[in-house]
Amino acid sequence: MTHERLFGAAPEGHWSAPGRVNLIGEHTDYNDGLALPLALPHTTKAAVSRRADRRLRLFSGGFSGDLPGAGPVDLDLDALAPGAVTGWAAYPAGGVWALREAGHELGGLNISYESDVPVGAGLSSSAALEVVTATALNDIFGLDLTPVAVARTAARAENDFTGVPCGILDQMASACCTSGHVMRLDTRDLGRRQIPFAMALEGLRLLVIDTRVRHAHADGAYARRRVECEAGAAAPGAPALRDVAAEDLDDALARLPDDVLRRRVRPVVTENDRVARAVSLLDAGRARDIGPLLSAGHASLRDDFGVSCPELDLAVEVSVGAGALGARMTGGGFGGSALALVDAGAAEFTARAVRAAFDRAGHHPPRIFEAIPSSGAQRVPV
Numbered sequence: 047m048t049h050e051r052l053f054g055a056a057p058e059g060h061w062s063a064p065g066r067v068n069l070i071g072e073h074t075d076y077n078d079g080l081a082l083p084l085a086l087p088h089t090t091k092a093a094v095s096r097r098a099d100r101r102l103r104l105f106s107g108g109f110s111g112d113l114p115g116a117g118p119v120d121l122d123l124d125a126l127a128p129g130a131v132t133g134w135a136a137y138p139a140g141g142v143w144a145l146r147e148a149g150h151e152l153g154g155l156n157i158s159y160e161s162d163v164p165v166g167a168g169l170s171s172s173a174a175l176e177v178v179t180a181t182a183l184n185d186i187f188g189l190d191l192t193p194v195a196v197a198r199t200a201a202r203a204e205n206d207f208t209g210v211p212c213g214i215l216d217q218m219a220s221a222c223c224t225s226g227h228v229m230r231l232d233t234r235d236l237g238r239r240q241i242p243f244a245m246a247l248e249g250l251r252l253l254v255i256d257t258r259v260r261h262a263h264a265d266g267a268y269a270r271r272r273v274e275c276e277a278g279a280a281a282p283g284a285p286a287l288r289d290v291a292a293e294d295l296d297d298a299l300a301r302l303p304d305d306v307l308r309r310r311v312r313p314v315v316t317e318n319d320r321v322a323r324a325v326s327l328l329d330a331g332r333a334r335d336i337g338p339l340l341s342a343g344h345a346s347l348r349d350d351f352g353v354s355c356p357e358l359d360l361a362v363e364v365s366v367g368a369g370a371l372g373a374r375m376t377g378g379g380f381g382g383s384a385l386a387l388v389d390a391g392a393a394e395f396t397a398r399a400v401r402a403a404f405d406r407a408g409h410h411p412p413r414i415f416e417a418i419p420s421s422g423a424q425r426v427p428v
């Protein structure tokens with residue numbers, strides 16, 4: 047349904063924000079650590095028009111449309127508060143709330159969304175929704191926010207409005223990644239560097255394997271990992287796990303009171319080190335050599351951190367067995383997506399092998415596509 051038919055007003059513009067995959071650097075963002083995301087070509091688009099009253103009217107085509115009876119959501123701009131909005135509308139409403147909390151004057155709005163970012167697949171559809179909202183309002187109301195400020199606003203929406211305790215990786219990736227690059231992100235100071243990722247030139251392809259599995263208790267388990275990581279940093283007296291160097295890991299592990307904490311600290315500390323090593327390899331033009339780092343990261347998340355699941359493990363195992371240079375789960379885990387770095391000529395073969403293995407195991411057919419490093423949030427033509 048078009049914006050005009052829904053709201054009786056033509057949109058003042060269109061904006062888009064992408065989903066993302068994280069090449070490496072998982073569960074590091076809430077430990078002040080490093081990550082290496084890239085933006086996907088899949089985006090959430092927003093069309094926006096201003097209203098004379100103080101209502102916020104939201105519609106998501108192909109999403110709320112799937113929920114029987116869920117027409118446009120109609121909210122009072124002045125009554126937005128954490129916990130006051132439930133369901134999908136909490137993400138965009140949270141973006142509006144966070145901008146007002148930061149002191150920006152906003153008026154009533156109609157916003158209609160369309161998206162081809164897979165939802166709930168660990169590819170950050172929630173961040174795309176928040177970031178596109180903040181990006182559009184930044185332009186419309188002339189707020190003069192940088193992409194980093196947009197990401198901070200979007201993260202505040204997710205943490206404080208919807209109550210999801212995620213780190214800031216997803217929002218930073220959606221707001222700040224650039225086409226043709228992976229972004230080295232330091233989540234401590236939000237410093238970033240765009241690193242060319244010319245896979246085609248190097249004869250490589252990056253496959254995303256969406257297992258279409260989503261575990262119901264993921265949020266609680268994620269929150270527990272955060273608490274355990276904080277405890278794991280506190281024992282050796284570090285401000286965050288980021289501050290434990292890989293060469294001091296054994297020392298830090300020896301100071302921990304139990305095995306659960308050791309199994310949380312080891313993956314984070316080694317993962318930060320893997321990001322640093324992946325960056326060095328990419329800087330040296332050796333993208334194909336990062337494969338073993340990806341696979342080592344997966345083993346660590348599976349065996350120690352405990353955030354994988356049988357479908358992710360199968361996707362990784364079969365990809366590597368079919369000749370992938372490396373593969374790992376990407377995103378928070380407990381379902382969602384894996385990625386596999388493959389020689390361009392082996393992409394079809396690898397995808398076929400994964401599909402066949404899922405079929406044999408009785409799993410839902412995975413959705414497999416190529417990750418092409420794309421642009422971050424921006425205004426787009428109609």
Ligand code: ADP
Nearest residue numbers: 106109133134161165166167168169170171172
């Ligand atoms: P992910 O970010 O990995 O896709 P999340 O659980 O963080 O998974 O976010 C998924 C939720 O975000 C959906 O359940 C829905 O509430 C909301 N969402 C994402 N994209 C859209 C969209 N295009 N329209 C409406 N809601 C969306």
Ligand code: MG
Nearest residue numbers: 170171172173
């Ligand atoms: Mg999300």
